[in-house]
Amino acid sequence: MKSRSTYESSSKSSKLPSEVYCHHKLTAVLRTAKKEANEGKMFYGCPLWPKNSCGYFFLSQ
Numbered sequence: 001m002k003s004r005s006t007y008e009s010s011s012k013s014s015k016l017p018s019e020v021y022c023h024h025k026l027t028a029v030l031r032t033a034k035k036e037a038n039e040g041k042m043f044y045g046c047p048l049w050p051k052n053s054c055g056y057f058f059l060s061q
């Protein structure tokens with residue numbers, strides 16, 4: 001069985017991981033920041049946000 005880490009990548013040359021998991025071990029959701037400091041930047045976050053979020057955040061570059 002393949003273990004789930006915070007993120008897994010199928011290709012080491014890839015800039016973005018192919019699968020990203022939050023601390024709940026659920027597939028994280030790719031979102032776009034709306035706050036002025038990071039507006040337009042893409043990030044991965046917990047899919048249970050805002051009610052039951054584990055606080056997971058991974059800025060994709």
